Amino acid sequence: MAVLAGMVKNVLVIIILASFLEVLLPEGRVKPFVRFAIGLFIIIAVLNPVLNALFEEREFEINLWDYQVSSEQEREILEKGNRLNQQIAASTGTGIKEKIEGQVSAVAMLVPGVKEVKTNASLNDQGGLNQLNLTVRLEESKQLQKGGEVNVFLGGGDAPDTEDKKQIEEKIRGVISNLYGFDNLKISVQFEGG
Amino acid sequence: MEIAQIVGLALVTTIMLLILRQEKPVLAVLLSIVFSIIIFTLMMGKMASILNVMRELTRRAEVNYFFFATILKILGVAYLAEFAVAICQDAGEQAVAKKVEFASKIIIAVLALPIMIAILESLMQLMPG
Structure with missing residues (x-):
């Protein structure tokens, strides 16, 4: 149920954003190309959660295009980076x-x-x-x-x-x-x- | 009333263009380019505020920012190309306009190509055999 809710939310936001962006699109021969690119993103937004739910054990290339880092993970990564930076500075500093x-x-x-x-x-x-x-x-x-x-x-x-x-x-x-x-x-x- | 300023500027430019096109066509093209740049610059700030709101929305909805960034790049390419095409067409250079259009299509395709490949690869993985 949570997967379905997340999927619906994701698709909803992307479709609203895409619709708004389409209003901003310039009138011309390039327009179909831009619509095609936006369509690809909508496909990813729909396909990715479905594939993840159906084939949990398999890794699809499409997952990389929807890779998200939560704020907690982001903080953790930054902290690790800072610690590494300090370690490197300390070891090279002595020399x-x-x-x-x-x-x-x-x-x-x-x-x-x-x-x-x-x-x-x-x-x-x-x-x-x-x-x-x-x-x-x-x-x-x-x-x-x-x-x-x-x-x-x-x-x-x-x-x-x-x-x-x-x-x-x-x-x-x-x-x-x-x-x-x-x-x-x-x-x-x-x-x-x- | 910013729109009043823009309309006023557009009317003055149009009248000047009508005169210049007969007397000095080269200057008319230059005036057209200057007008495009002025409009683009005037709208830049407003466009930035719209984009900031949308960026904030995507962040709150925890939607991958990569989507949004790529779509914005595509939108930027499309807008710039349209501006250039319009200027070239105004100058009567249809061939150059076509080339700009072609280049913009290729650039948009290049931006979208990796995503298309990822979708196709994933679908191919799903196929049995």
Whole structure:
């Protein structure tokens, strides 16, 4: 009885819609073709429930044209999709994080006066970069000139002052920003030993 | 009263077309095309609201949206083809009009063909042997 009720409802709605659409049809030689296509849909609407009721165990190709997903199923599918998406992002996120940290450290070490860099990258749920935290250790035997060039004093040993650190920090920020196209605000640079 | 505007526009266009057809036939065709586009654009919003209501109805009735989407595509093809055919016929290009009509028929057939095949396959499966 439920099958019959569903079938009647389905056919009724489709026929009403088809009748209304037929009113909208343009007058011309194309009209019979459009009516034929609408007729095919009405045939599917009638035939599909009948075939399903008569031959429950058989799969017909016509079923695919009347495949319906209920709102509950749709929600379930979306939830599964989201979970899968999060799993994929989590598994690839770790690898991406390590690679980015390694690359940034290597690039930052090319800045004159820098001896060692430790990078900590934080990623968001989508796998995008949120922030880069760089901990920099400077070479003690090197001193930056005011013009930005580097002079190496073998016998020196003066520790870089605040201005030098500022210059190095700006250079690191600039190099990383230009290389990756990151926003300057996302990069924080700290020096070992204050 | 939108219909008054449309009627007014149609009357002005018709008078201008009558004059232009004798003096400058090319301009007459252009005017006809412009008028068609104006009417089409004016009716676009109204058509969209009708379609939205129908879409909502199909959703509430839990009818497969695929039906509706395909029928709408067919309807769109038919309307566009009719517009083009009318313009071509106005310009006296019967041959071009026929070609547009032919193309629209083929496109509609292509849209409907998979459904027809599915019905035939299902019926063939039902046949014994």
